[in-house]
Amino acid sequence: MRLLADTVLVIHFFFVLFVVVGLCLIWIGAFRNWQWIRNFWFRILHLLAILFVAIETLFGKVCPLTTWEDLLRGTRTTQPGFIQRWVSRLLFYDFPETVFTVIYLIFAMAVILSMIVIKPTLPQKYSSKPPEPFSDT
Template sequence: MNYSLFADIILLVHFAIVLFVVGGLLLIVLGNVMSWPWVNTTWFRALHLLAILIVVAESLLGIECPLTTLENWLRIQAGQGVYQGSFIQFWVHQVMFYSAPGWVFATVYAAFAALVVAAWWRWPPRRSGA
Protein backbone atom coordinates (compact mmCIF):
# COMPACT_ATOMS: atom_id res chain seq x y z
CA MET A 1 0.00 0.00 0.00
CA ASN A 2 1.14 3.52 -0.69
CA TYR A 3 0.34 5.07 2.69
CA SER A 4 1.97 8.34 1.76
CA LEU A 5 -0.30 8.77 -1.27
CA PHE A 6 -3.39 7.97 0.82
CA ALA A 7 -2.24 10.46 3.45
CA ASP A 8 -1.93 13.15 0.77
CA ILE A 9 -5.41 12.31 -0.51
CA ILE A 10 -6.87 12.60 3.01
CA LEU A 11 -5.06 15.91 3.46
CA LEU A 12 -6.52 17.25 0.20
CA VAL A 13 -10.02 16.08 1.20
CA HIS A 14 -9.54 17.83 4.55
CA PHE A 15 -8.41 20.99 2.76
CA ALA A 16 -11.43 20.80 0.44
CA ILE A 17 -13.72 20.66 3.48
CA VAL A 18 -11.99 23.71 4.96
CA LEU A 19 -12.46 25.53 1.65
CA PHE A 20 -16.13 24.49 1.62
CA VAL A 21 -16.70 25.85 5.13
CA VAL A 22 -14.88 29.15 4.60
CA GLY A 23 -15.71 29.61 0.93
CA GLY A 24 -19.28 28.47 1.46
CA LEU A 25 -20.04 31.44 3.68
CA LEU A 26 -18.44 33.79 1.17
CA LEU A 27 -20.53 32.21 -1.61
CA ILE A 28 -23.72 32.55 0.47
CA VAL A 29 -23.15 36.26 1.03
CA LEU A 30 -21.91 36.99 -2.49
CA GLY A 31 -24.58 34.76 -4.03
CA ASN A 32 -27.35 36.62 -2.26
CA VAL A 33 -25.92 39.98 -3.27
CA MET A 34 -25.65 38.74 -6.88
CA SER A 35 -29.05 36.92 -6.78
CA TRP A 36 -27.67 33.41 -7.33
CA PRO A 37 -30.55 31.16 -6.21
CA TRP A 38 -28.47 28.00 -5.77
CA VAL A 39 -26.64 29.41 -2.72
CA ASN A 40 -29.90 29.20 -0.77
CA THR A 41 -30.82 25.64 -1.64
CA THR A 42 -31.63 23.66 1.48
CA TRP A 43 -29.10 20.89 0.81
CA PHE A 44 -26.20 23.34 0.32
CA ARG A 45 -27.05 25.42 3.36
CA ALA A 46 -27.70 22.37 5.58
CA LEU A 47 -24.39 20.74 4.60
CA HIS A 48 -22.57 24.01 5.19
CA LEU A 49 -24.12 24.53 8.62
CA LEU A 50 -23.50 20.90 9.59
CA ALA A 51 -19.84 21.15 8.56
CA ILE A 52 -19.10 24.18 10.75
CA LEU A 53 -21.10 22.77 13.68
CA ILE A 54 -19.00 19.60 13.57
CA VAL A 55 -15.82 21.71 13.62
CA VAL A 56 -17.11 23.71 16.60
CA ALA A 57 -18.19 20.57 18.49
CA GLU A 58 -14.80 18.90 17.94
CA SER A 59 -13.04 22.02 19.12
CA LEU A 60 -15.17 22.52 22.23
CA LEU A 61 -14.90 18.84 23.15
CA GLY A 62 -11.16 18.80 22.54
CA ILE A 63 -11.47 16.10 19.88
CA GLU A 64 -8.89 15.95 17.12
CA CYS A 65 -10.47 15.91 13.69
CA PRO A 66 -10.78 12.29 12.48
CA LEU A 67 -9.24 13.32 9.15
CA THR A 68 -6.16 14.63 10.96
CA THR A 69 -5.97 11.44 13.00
CA LEU A 70 -6.25 9.28 9.87
CA GLU A 71 -3.70 11.33 7.97
CA ASN A 72 -1.21 11.11 10.85
CA TRP A 73 -1.73 7.34 11.13
CA LEU A 74 -1.16 6.92 7.38
CA ARG A 75 2.02 9.00 7.55
CA ILE A 76 3.34 6.90 10.43
CA GLN A 77 2.54 3.74 8.43
CA ALA A 78 4.49 5.25 5.53
CA GLY A 79 7.49 5.79 7.81
CA GLN A 80 7.10 9.56 7.66
CA GLY A 81 7.05 11.97 10.52
CA VAL A 82 3.70 13.55 11.15
CA TYR A 83 4.75 16.93 9.70
CA GLN A 84 7.21 15.83 7.07
CA GLY A 85 6.58 14.50 3.64
CA SER A 86 5.50 15.55 0.22
CA PHE A 87 5.23 18.95 -1.36
CA ILE A 88 1.42 18.75 -1.11
CA GLN A 89 1.55 17.90 2.58
CA PHE A 90 4.02 20.68 3.38
CA TRP A 91 2.08 23.49 1.71
CA VAL A 92 -1.42 22.42 2.66
CA HIS A 93 -0.28 22.06 6.28
CA GLN A 94 1.25 25.54 6.12
CA VAL A 95 -2.15 26.95 5.11
CA MET A 96 -4.38 24.84 7.37
CA PHE A 97 -2.57 24.38 10.68
CA TYR A 98 -1.42 27.05 13.08
CA SER A 99 0.02 26.89 16.58
CA ALA A 100 -2.24 28.52 19.15
CA PRO A 101 -3.97 27.52 22.37
CA GLY A 102 -7.12 25.44 21.96
CA TRP A 103 -9.37 28.19 23.28
CA VAL A 104 -8.28 30.45 20.41
CA PHE A 105 -9.47 27.92 17.83
CA ALA A 106 -12.69 27.24 19.74
CA THR A 107 -13.42 30.98 19.84
CA VAL A 108 -12.67 31.51 16.15
CA TYR A 109 -14.73 28.46 15.12
CA ALA A 110 -17.65 29.52 17.31
CA ALA A 111 -17.54 33.07 15.92
CA PHE A 112 -17.47 31.72 12.38
CA ALA A 113 -20.41 29.43 13.20
CA ALA A 114 -22.28 32.48 14.49
CA LEU A 115 -21.69 34.16 11.12
CA VAL A 116 -23.04 31.06 9.35
CA VAL A 117 -26.14 31.10 11.56
CA ALA A 118 -26.56 34.86 10.93
CA ALA A 119 -26.39 34.21 7.18
CA TRP A 120 -28.96 31.42 7.63
CA TRP A 121 -31.26 33.91 9.37
CA ARG A 122 -30.58 36.78 6.94
CA TRP A 123 -30.93 34.65 3.80
CA PRO A 124 -32.95 31.57 4.76
CA PRO A 125 -32.49 28.46 2.66
CA ARG A 126 -35.17 27.66 0.10
CA ARG A 127 -36.29 24.33 -1.25
CA SER A 128 -34.98 23.51 -4.68
CA GLY A 129 -37.22 24.91 -7.36
CA ALA A 130 -38.70 27.54 -5.05
Protein backbone atom coordinates in the same frame (compact mmCIF):
# COMPACT_ATOMS: atom_id res chain seq x y z
CA MET B 1 0.76 5.08 2.71
CA ARG B 2 2.08 8.54 1.82
CA LEU B 3 -0.33 8.81 -1.13
CA LEU B 4 -3.27 7.86 1.09
CA ALA B 5 -2.16 10.35 3.77
CA ASP B 6 -1.83 13.07 1.10
CA THR B 7 -5.34 12.21 -0.13
CA VAL B 8 -6.75 12.64 3.39
CA LEU B 9 -4.88 15.95 3.68
CA VAL B 10 -6.33 17.21 0.39
CA ILE B 11 -9.84 16.13 1.45
CA HIS B 12 -9.27 18.05 4.70
CA PHE B 13 -8.23 21.11 2.69
CA PHE B 14 -11.38 20.94 0.54
CA PHE B 15 -13.54 20.54 3.65
CA VAL B 16 -12.07 23.75 5.10
CA LEU B 17 -12.42 25.45 1.71
CA PHE B 18 -16.11 24.41 1.54
CA VAL B 19 -16.81 25.91 4.97
CA VAL B 20 -14.86 29.16 4.57
CA VAL B 21 -15.49 29.96 0.91
CA GLY B 22 -19.06 28.68 1.20
CA LEU B 23 -19.95 31.36 3.73
CA CYS B 24 -18.34 34.08 1.62
CA LEU B 25 -20.24 32.92 -1.46
CA ILE B 26 -23.53 32.80 0.44
CA TRP B 27 -23.23 36.48 1.39
CA ILE B 28 -21.91 37.57 -2.01
CA GLY B 29 -24.63 35.54 -3.70
CA ALA B 30 -27.34 37.13 -1.58
CA PHE B 31 -26.31 40.58 -2.79
CA ARG B 32 -25.91 39.39 -6.38
CA ASN B 33 -29.17 37.41 -6.26
CA TRP B 34 -27.55 34.07 -7.05
CA GLN B 35 -30.25 31.46 -6.56
CA TRP B 36 -27.89 28.50 -6.10
CA ILE B 37 -26.70 29.86 -2.73
CA ARG B 38 -30.22 29.26 -1.41
CA ASN B 39 -30.07 25.54 -2.23
CA PHE B 40 -31.44 23.81 0.86
CA TRP B 41 -29.06 20.83 0.77
CA PHE B 42 -25.97 22.97 0.18
CA ARG B 43 -26.94 25.19 3.11
CA ILE B 44 -27.71 22.29 5.45
CA LEU B 45 -24.42 20.54 4.61
CA HIS B 46 -22.57 23.81 5.11
CA LEU B 47 -24.20 24.35 8.51
CA LEU B 48 -23.58 20.75 9.62
CA ALA B 49 -19.92 20.97 8.55
CA ILE B 50 -19.13 23.97 10.75
CA LEU B 51 -21.28 22.69 13.62
CA PHE B 52 -19.31 19.43 13.56
CA VAL B 53 -16.03 21.37 13.79
CA ALA B 54 -17.30 23.70 16.54
CA ILE B 55 -18.75 20.88 18.65
CA GLU B 56 -15.70 18.63 18.37
CA THR B 57 -13.52 21.56 19.41
CA LEU B 58 -15.73 22.37 22.40
CA PHE B 59 -15.29 18.78 23.58
CA GLY B 60 -11.53 18.92 23.03
CA LYS B 61 -11.54 16.36 20.23
CA VAL B 62 -9.06 16.30 17.36
CA CYS B 63 -10.48 16.37 13.84
CA PRO B 64 -10.83 12.80 12.52
CA LEU B 65 -9.16 13.80 9.26
CA THR B 66 -6.09 15.01 11.16
CA THR B 67 -6.04 11.80 13.19
CA TRP B 68 -6.31 9.62 10.06
CA GLU B 69 -3.58 11.56 8.29
CA ASP B 70 -1.26 11.22 11.29
CA LEU B 71 -1.95 7.48 11.53
CA LEU B 72 -1.25 7.00 7.82
CA ARG B 73 2.00 8.96 8.02
CA GLY B 74 3.13 7.15 11.14
CA THR B 75 5.10 10.07 12.45
CA ARG B 76 5.38 13.70 11.39
CA THR B 77 9.18 13.69 11.72
CA THR B 78 9.63 12.20 8.24
CA GLN B 79 10.46 14.53 5.35
CA PRO B 80 7.16 15.92 4.05
CA GLY B 81 6.22 15.58 0.41
CA PHE B 82 5.06 18.46 -1.79
CA ILE B 83 1.36 18.07 -1.05
CA GLN B 84 1.87 17.60 2.68
CA ARG B 85 4.19 20.58 2.95
CA TRP B 86 1.98 23.09 1.11
CA VAL B 87 -1.45 21.97 2.22
CA SER B 88 -0.27 21.67 5.83
CA ARG B 89 1.00 25.25 5.71
CA LEU B 90 -2.48 26.37 4.69
CA LEU B 91 -4.33 24.28 7.30
CA PHE B 92 -2.24 24.11 10.44
CA TYR B 93 -1.07 26.98 12.65
CA ASP B 94 0.75 27.02 15.96
CA PHE B 95 -1.75 28.89 18.16
CA PRO B 96 -3.27 27.91 21.50
CA GLU B 97 -6.31 25.64 21.17
CA THR B 98 -8.57 28.29 22.71
CA VAL B 99 -7.88 30.59 19.74
CA PHE B 100 -9.24 27.98 17.36
CA THR B 101 -12.23 27.24 19.58
CA VAL B 102 -13.22 30.91 19.59
CA ILE B 103 -12.70 31.22 15.82
CA TYR B 104 -14.79 28.09 15.11
CA LEU B 105 -17.60 29.25 17.41
CA ILE B 106 -17.70 32.73 15.85
CA PHE B 107 -17.70 31.18 12.41
CA ALA B 108 -20.50 28.79 13.39
CA MET B 109 -22.54 31.75 14.66
CA ALA B 110 -21.93 33.54 11.34
CA VAL B 111 -23.22 30.50 9.44
CA ILE B 112 -26.29 30.30 11.70
CA LEU B 113 -26.89 34.02 11.15
CA SER B 114 -26.66 33.47 7.40
CA MET B 115 -29.34 30.76 7.69
CA ILE B 116 -31.62 33.30 9.38
CA VAL B 117 -30.87 36.35 7.23
CA ILE B 118 -30.39 34.61 3.88
CA LYS B 119 -32.96 31.87 4.07
CA PRO B 120 -32.41 28.71 2.06
CA THR B 121 -35.08 27.64 -0.37
CA LEU B 122 -36.97 24.53 0.67
CA PRO B 123 -37.05 21.70 -1.88
CA GLN B 124 -39.83 22.15 -4.47
CA LYS B 125 -42.26 19.72 -2.87
CA TYR B 126 -42.26 21.93 0.26
CA SER B 127 -42.21 25.36 -1.34
CA SER B 128 -43.91 26.91 -4.34
CA LYS B 129 -41.33 29.66 -5.05
CA PRO B 130 -37.92 30.81 -3.81
CA PRO B 131 -37.80 33.69 -1.34
CA GLU B 132 -36.73 37.17 -2.36
CA PRO B 133 -33.25 38.26 -1.26
CA PHE B 134 -33.16 39.10 2.46
CA SER B 135 -36.89 38.57 2.89
CA ASP B 136 -38.74 36.57 5.54
CA THR B 137 -41.09 34.89 3.08
